[in-house]
Amino acid sequence: MYRTLPRRLATGASRGGARVVRRRLTTEPPSSEPLPKKRHVVRTILLSTTVLVGGFYVGSTFLAFKNETYHEFFSEQVPLGYSFLQYGEDHHWDTMTVESVIESSKKTLASAQRYVTDTLSGAPSTAQEAKSAVKNTKEAAVKAIQDSKDRATSAAARIKTEIKKETSGATAIVKHQSEQFSRGVEELIREAEAALDKAKTTAADALEPPPTDTAGPGVYHAPLPVGFELPPGYARPSPPKKPEPSPADAPRLPLLSPELSSISASEPIIAHLAGTIDNLTAYVESNPTATAKAASVLETAKSDLTALATRIEKVREDERAGLEAKMDEQTREYTVKLMDLEMEAQDKLDGQEQEFRRYFDEERARLTQAYREKLENELQTQTELINERLKEEVIAQGIELQRRWIREIKVRVEEERGGRLAKIDELSANLKRLERVALDNSTYLDENLRIHTLWSALRALSSSALTSPVRKPFREELRVVRHIAAARDDPVVAAALDSLEGSDVPDVGVEPLADLSTWFAAEVAPKVAHVALVPDENAGLLSHLASRAFAGLRFKRHGLVSGDDVLSVLARAEHYLNEKDLDSAARELNQLKGTAKLLLHDWLEAARRRLEVQQALEVVQTQATLASLLVV
């Protein structure tokens, strides 16, 4: 379809071009400028050849991709053809379609147009480019923001969905995460504290040399949050100054704790008290102004404390004595109790022994019982096993017996079957014989029927052909006979009937014997008698006349007379005809020669026809008789 249109267009265009050229040739005056025309001629030739060659090569390449034979021709015969094909395959010309060509051409056209417009617009384009670049970046930024937003929302949604999904395992995860988080927080706190300390120290180190700066404008008094550091230019306030070391040469006060160590070992409260007093002492010692006053107080405290310690000792001794007395009393009581318990235990042991004995007896009885039971079980199992074995044996024997019986039955059945089969064979043989007899009978009957029909047809034929009083055609009867005889497939009958049917005798019929006889007696015999004396050869008019003259003078002979002359033969033939022996009569007359034979020709022909039919019918009759005899 698409091939026809361009061709028509091309032809139209060419026609139009030709017309234009012709018009120009007719209208314009020739030889306006000879020189440029020459140059033009050369150029047009070059151009046209280039275009033609290019077109040929490109077209051939496309055609070669379409047509196999042309492909071979183009690649082998045309110079540079193979390389062109290679180029075309590299650039996928073979798979190119019209749509793709149009598409690509459109694309190239658009790009070219864009290029042209760009080059034409020139300077304005740069500003525009810049604008567009800005716009682009803006758009890109917006897009990126949008993207990130989208991504975030999607992530949130995803997280949400995940959380929703994992409601079951969420608590555990949350707990774990919280633990981790708390641990991380703790670590962080720790780190922060360490960092703070470090910062503090550094700040302190840094701020120590100028002490006036502590209350400067850069001091930050408020407590800092955890993990935060001060911005540059700010500093923590310096820590309070360390106390001045006390002078070492102060009068020392007596310490209680080493002295009361013996007591404090047993009484921790006293030791504690001593420690407190020592502390006080230490404090007092640190305060040099009070040392003198405190010494006496300390002494009293010491004496009181020792008195307290001794008092405590005394009280303890008393307590111990009381406790010992109590212990003795309790010992006595418990010994009595022990005795009672011993007695009781003895009784209990006796009871237990009896019980054990009883238990032993019972156990023995139980064991014996158990063993007996076990034994009985064993016996039972043994008997069961034996019984089972016996049963199995019985079953095996039963199976064996059954098998034997089955075999026997099979044998019996086989014998029976054999007998039955023999009987059936006999029956089938009888049946076959019967069948054969029936078939024979049927064939016999068929044969009989056929012979009967043949006989009937033959009778009809002979009645119509031979014994009828007038001459009449018997083609129909002959056809019937032939049809019936054809079923029997007898060659003799077929030959006889064929010979009869081949002649025209059935159409004209045969003369009846009576007609033949009268014909002979009335017409043929006297005329033959007139030429009886005519010689066989050179019989002229005179001899004929003489024979006619003298024949009347001769005696007429009758009956079966001997002699070869014409009159005797005629007499014999007449005699045979009187005896209805046409065959012999014809034989006699057939012996005549010369003019007599000539005169007898027609009659002999008729007689021979009749004799032929008669003979054929006799043959068929004989065959039919033979067949009927064969059937019986």
Add this chain to the structure above:
Amino acid sequence: MSTPKPPSSEDLLGQKYDRCLADFLVKAGVGFSAGVVLSVVLFRRRTWPIALSTGFGAGIAYADCDRSFNPARIPGTRIISQLPEAPQGK
């Protein structure tokens, strides 16, 4: 019956006789008349030309008739029947 049926073979001789008679009469008559004319015109009423011409006619008729009875007889020829062994009686 209307169409000229070939005659029966036994009537062959009778036909020949009939034809011969007719032929004889015609030819003898023609000879006679010719003789009469000749005798009157040429021979001054003599009788012998009449007899001669009548004889000619009768002779011609006879010859024709004889030839019709025995077509094999041609003047100057003789048919010799090759008689085999013996002429068997007669």
